[in-house]
Amino acid sequence: MKRRFWCAALIAVLMVTLALSGCGQKQATPAPENKFKVAFVYVGPVGDTGWTYSHDEARKYLISKIPDVQTTIVESVPEGADAERVITQLAEQGNKLIFTTSFGYMDPTINVAKKYPDIVFMHCSGYKTAANVGTYFGRIYQARYLSGIAAGKTTKSNQIGYVAAFPIPEVVRGINAFTQGVRSVNPDAKVKVIWTNTWYDPAKEKQAGKTLLDAGADVIAQHQDTPGPQQAAEEAGKYGVGYNTDMSKLAPKAVLTSVVWNWGPYYVKIVESVKNKTWKSEQYWGPMSDGVIALAPFGPMVNDETKQLVDDAQKVIISGRWDVFTGPIKDQSGKVKVPAGQRMSDADMLSFDWFVEGVEGTLGK
Template identity: 50%
Template structure:
């Protein structure tokens, strides 16, 4: 969906009054990968560009890419604050504690951290309901697989990734009772070589549909070479694997960045924990391949419509973990706070979560 229509839908065009200021609002972004990863960091940078397009000379943005999680992140965030940035977005889970520390040191700077769960008076959090897209990915993979074996390339065993693995498996299980899922941990967000090795390791084990939680198109390219299938991560990766590509679950951050910048400008910003998904048009299915069977395409559309309308929520009980414990009671849907703390695999996943 084009930026303009998204902004109209969020009420950011009609009746908007820009706050006039002599100096532009300075906004900094911190990325864990390169802006050219064509995945997670790429889409955050597209959001930054959408912010510039909307506000023009009322904002001045800067970004730092390829920032390792840990001490380097704290150094970079501190430098951005000292450089006079009024608003700083840090966009990876491992930036959480460095962002918390920086928010304490710079109380007059507004911070927002993506995928984390710690807030303070000048620090908010935001994330996407990526599990919604993963559930549809699982449904699709469960219908498409000929070996009843699908694969997931994990980055790091944090709640977001564990939650999404569960969503994939539950989606696949809903259409294929014989489904098995194999998981390989790449221990990186972006490393095309490691991602390719992980993809090949899974395909060597009989996986014929790949789903990834890493950011390069390398797994899709590996699937294309072997005549198998895969689903793109974070951005539209269809051009890298015209036959293998089923669809990509695309993130669109621009509407959120614009909305929060408006709030800082007009003094209404306050720390919140925001979750965006299909309902907000911040999560979309990009470039659904026309080579899909008719029944698969119909199921994709129907499942997405049910999630977008709120009729169906993937993490609604009863759900047991793979130890036999009831982790989501019947009729209960996990709250956002509970979703942010998922540390268990659902029943049927035979792997153990790395510690």
């Protein structure tokens, strides 16, 4: 009987271990008892070279700055019921702080947080908070505007393609900011949008880029997690603007610049505040002046005139004297949505559900 009991126990342990490994969980640092445990939930694989990669590089930066942190990551977690299960599992494992790094984790994060009031949850790009839930994002639209200047000065066909993930306010805001930048230097240019309804699908994203190039675009921008659209541009002898990380290494002849994230210092700040018990729930939306967003270095194909235009606009944005969505701004039909001299409120920017003049495409199609 004892032998049967121990055999059954061993089988149960093995099943639990296999279940954990099946959801992509990785303990990224050793786990002595004195470690402060922090977990990260990722929507894509660490090797996506884009969104998830940028967060994981920040996690490594965190470890380098706070050595007594133990981190756990779970990759490729679908947005929905699976996310709630994974977040719950991480809470049960004793993590004191859990970062959930995709918009679709918003409701699962809130649901789990209700059950674990002593754990701090930080959700990236969402808008729902609680006593133990904060949100964080950066004003990436500011860097997108600057990249639009580079694209607008580079295009010869006045047709610029944009490979977009999902028609949520975050993505719509980025398309609009990019288009505002393009048309600030080239009022005749148009930005054509194709939706993939994916965050991470290398083949589909690259094919969307090819479709835009075949339709006459000679610059390709993107809100996707892979370099596929940039690689499509390079193969066609055209240009592009990367996203999340510097994509020039993956398409060096095409990438004008990339709109990039720098999450590391922010992660250090949050971990220190939770450890010191000074953390408070907030909705952080960091500007370019905070350093959480930036432009990657320009490629050799970008001329000095364009660099100067971008630099001048960047200085004004960082100063706070002006921001991207300052009127007059018209929608696709030509109707004035933001009067001259008026600046859009954060609430309006966070709920963008219309395209600015110069965008070709419809929401969700």
